[in-house]
Amino acid sequence: MTWRVLLARLATALAITLCLGLIGLPLVALLLRVPAATLLVRLADPLVLAAIRLSLVTSLAAAGLIVLLGTPVAWLLATRDFRGKRVMEAVIDLPMVLPPTAAGVGLLLAFGRTGLAGRALASLGISLPFSTAAVVMAEAFVALPFFVGAAAAGFREVEPRYLDAAATLRASPGTTFFRVMLPLALPSVIAGATMSWARALGEFGATITFAGNLPGVTQTMPLAVYIALETDLDAAVALSVLLVVLSLTVLVAVRALPLGPAGLRRAHRDAR
């Protein structure tokens, strides 16, 4: 083995070690710092419990909203070509890279008391900012692209011959969607919904900007971690560990899903 090959191997090994260290070390540090004896007591604190409950409720509501509103968008992007499609795709993807605090400012300017849509809502007696509904909106905003991307990829993978077959069997476009396209793309749709739910669960910047930090109303787990960090490190650690466990579970579960029609076929084959 020449020294060049050896050097290349060493450099590769070093890069991999550093990369894993960057991601893994904080996780290890968190686990080592867990106040084992008092973990459950910490999590049972009424304020912490309220944050957990609020996080679960808002993130599930956000995921539901995303599936409801994002499915038609994913269908449109997957099956139709139209002018401005690329722009639409970019806009949908934007929340993935946009700093969530900027998203929060945008939401405030749109739906705030004096915002574009906020004024109209206010005249109807609806005030969104600093409410639980605002939390759901902020979470939906940042998590939407995770669902739309996965669902559109799933719809795109459904072979047109099945849609043609459905059409010649007198199925209307709606029936074809619900009875052929959606079932065949279901693994991708579920994966997308789960990913967007996990993203909503971890949302911080847009929430604190648009919805504020009111315990029991808008203070979700990530916000509680941030606040606890200044007053009670053990509580912050306990909540962080809980978030790590939840997120990791979601990611492992999504990977276990058979993705797309190819995965579906694989699942059938394995079942035999």
Next chain:
Amino acid sequence: MLTATLAKRIGGVALAATFEVEAGSTLVLVGESGAGKTTLLRCLAGLVSPDEGRIVLDGRVWFDGTAGVSLPAWRREVGYLAQDYALFPHLSVQANVGFGLRAQGLDRRSVRSRVDATLERVGLSDLASRRPDQLSGGQQQRAALARALVLEPRLLLLDEPLSALDLQTRRAVRGELRRTLAGLPCATVYVTHNPVEAIVFGARIAVLEAGRISQVGAPDELLRRPRSPYVAEFMGVNLFRGTVAERDASGLARVRTPFGSVVAVDPGEPGDVLVALNPREVTLHLAPPAGSAQNVFSGRIVELVAEPPFGERVRVALDSTPPLVAEVTRHAVESLGLREGLEVHAAFKATGLVPYR
């Protein structure tokens, strides 16, 4: 009854066809790959919109380019069997067959009884709960046919329904399919590129060449009077295209073709004619024959093919001018010692050649 005139430019092919199919009868559509067969079927099914034309089924207008009428596929009473069957992979055989009825909003019990009856008819009752990928090719074909027939279509479209099957199953499934189609009240269009299937299924055969129908007729008509080299090749007969040159008093005429001339029955008047020659009328000889045959051509054997494989008849292709195919018995091949590269003389009688226009 189906009446259709349609034009569609797609890829490199300009499809332009007019044809009719009576209710209860089958039109077999043949042609090389790329001739536009599948496009034509997809136009009829409503999966592709023709550029212009008119499709009328049992008095109902499905498509009219000038009037701007175009029913979507799901509003046409059509049955479409795709080449690969396209059974829904996520549904059982039963759910596949019941799909169309449920899409129409029929209640579960009626769906169940009609599905069961149809599965019984195609002999798939035992496999009703299987998934499509747990079926053999022949069973998939029957399931897909059942799925289309349970809706009692007015027009049934079959796109090379046997081509996905291996040879052994193909023969059995062909027989089944023929019996099933024979009893149907609907108009059927059957696409194939296999001559045997064309003859088995088609009371009428339409030949599609580069997007146009070059000939429509009964198999016998295509065999006796092929109108194009492709039709002749498809039916396995020799075809000469030429001009009546000399007519004599004995009722014979010399027809001049670009590759030499042949003596045929006098068509009664001069002009351009076609002459078809059944390969069975051609005899092969090692020395120039002395008999009564007016037409003798010599050439080298370029190919010997038994038809069917290991059958009693052998097709022998010569590089003579014009090129000829003869069909002789296996016994003749053996006694004459016929083999590729051998120089032989092919002879056929003028009385076997009846020119047509």
